[in-house]
Amino acid sequence: MTKPLYPFKFTPILKDKIWGGQKLKTLLHKESDLPNIGESWEISDVEGDTSIVSNGELNGTSLQVLLETYKAELIGEKNYKHFGNKFPLLIKFIDAKEDLSIQLHPNDELAAKRHNSFGKTEMWYVMQADQDANLIVGFNQKMTAKTYLEHLEAKTLTQILNFDKVKEGDTYFIEVGRVHAIGAGVLLAEIQQTSDITYRVYDWDRVDDEGKERDLHNDLAIDAFNFDMDDDFRIAYSKTDNQSNPMVSCPYFTTNYLEVTKSLNKTNDLDSFIIYICVEGEVEIITNQTSEIIKKGETLLLPAAIKSYQITSKKARLLEVYV
Incomplete structure (x- = not known):
């Protein structure tokens, strides 16, 4: 089992x-x-x-x-x-x-x-x-x-x-x-x-x-080389607190910017794992079974089977990544 x-x-x-x-x-x-x-x-x-x-x-x-x-x-x-x-x-x-x-x-x-x-x-x-x-x-x-x-x-x-x-x-x-x-x-x-x-x-x-x-x-x-590319490599994105702000979406991955200043209840209906990369501060990610803290410079893989969870922090910045 x-x-x-x-x-x-x-x-x-x-x-x-x-x-x-x-x-x-x-x-x-x-x-x-x-x-x-x-x-x-x-x-x-x-x-x-x-x-x-x-x-x-x-x-x-x-x-x-x-x-x-x-x-x-x-x-x-x-x-x-x-x-x-x-x-x-x-x-x-x-x-x-x-x-x-x-x-x-x-x-x-x-x-x-x-x-x-x-x-x-x-x-x-x-x-x-x-x-x-x-x-x-x-x-x-x-x-x-x-x-x-x-x-x-x-x-x-x-x-x-x-x-x-x-x-x-x-x-x-x-x-x-x-x-x-x-x-x-x-x-x-x-x-x-x-x-x-x-x-x-x-x-x-x-x-x-x-x-x-x-x-x-x-x-x-x-x-x-692809010499015909446009100069569209700089990514502009919004930084609204406590919501997933789109950064990059391509066939290989999607990345959002997430600035957390309180507790957020999140659901995963993406049919994908989610990776959280902490780029500033620290957050606690809570599921039914466990609680994990990730700090700046740490990364967490949330399996696709976990459909609801909570993210809580007084101040942290995350990159939220899935396929």
């Missing part, structure tokens, strides 16, 4: 990166001895990096086993029909002490053909940014493959890229085929398809401790 479902927390999977820093430890209280923590994978079903439950009766169970055991009860009927025993989203916090590489991601078709993977549509929510920190998203002019390749060859790529100064709360939608990079000094939450496929096109000529440059993927990347 299977145990009843409840809201799940997972042990963060921390990643040492050449560009990583210490904010995941100092600001989000992740425990690690890694020198340059670039990423905290909060909920992951990427092969080799599957999340493990850290709370309640199913503590120690992998997300993969949860999904194989509970199926549609965990992720919803339509999602289980579509994704089967593969959790569709990857949730991360990212700390860029230095600039990340300039990169893009392939669409579903290319990723399936080349890597047996989903594509990688994603969004960013800026949690903290140092003064003058920026993100690179898209180009600063109309672009063609010919012009792009000329600048790539001449090492003048930065002349044609769009740099945006950012602050807390800024939100970006990064479609497949769009060039992008997280700039130094930015801490953000990332919501994306379950995929670890990145095409790196420029890495600032930096080298690792052994004097080696990281691999670039320009041969693969040129087919993955």
Whole structure:
């Protein structure tokens, strides 16, 4: 007999990166001895990096086993029909002490053909940014493959890229085929398809401790670019207290902004799991069986089978995510 479902927390999977820093430890209280923590994978079903439950009766169970055991009860009927025993989203916090590489991601078709993977549509929510920190998203002019390749060859790529100064709360939608990079000094939450496929096109000529440059993927990347995209990557959204404010809705995920200042009674009639990412303050999420507190930098997975629950806080900001 299977145990009843409840809201799940997972042990963060921390990643040492050449560009990583210490904010995941100092600001989000992740425990690690890694020198340059670039990423905290909060909920992951990427092969080799599957999340493990850290709370309640199913503590120690992998997300993969949860999904194989509970199926549609965990992720919803339509999602289980579509994704089967593969959790569709990857949730991360990212700390860029230095600039990340300039990169893009392939669409579903290319990723399936080349890597047996989903594509990688994603969004960013800026949690903290140092003064003058920026993100690179898209180009600063109309672009063609010919012009792009000329600048790539001449090492003048930065002349044609769009740099945006950012602050807390800024939100970006990064479609497949769009060039992008997280700039130094930015801490953000990332919501994306379950995929670890990145095409790196420029890495600032930096080298690792052994004097080696990281691999670039320009041969693969040129087919993955979409040079015809509109400049619609900045997301405007309202911030009305105590209600779900739409941010991003795409075929792969929906994300809402939720600022909580009291107790809210919520229902889930979405036929989907719901993920809550706490980006400021702390909240208590109460179901019939359990109560869980999540603080800034923590993430909770609410199974699809849980249809009613309560969220309570004096002051907290959440990202509410479902498929």
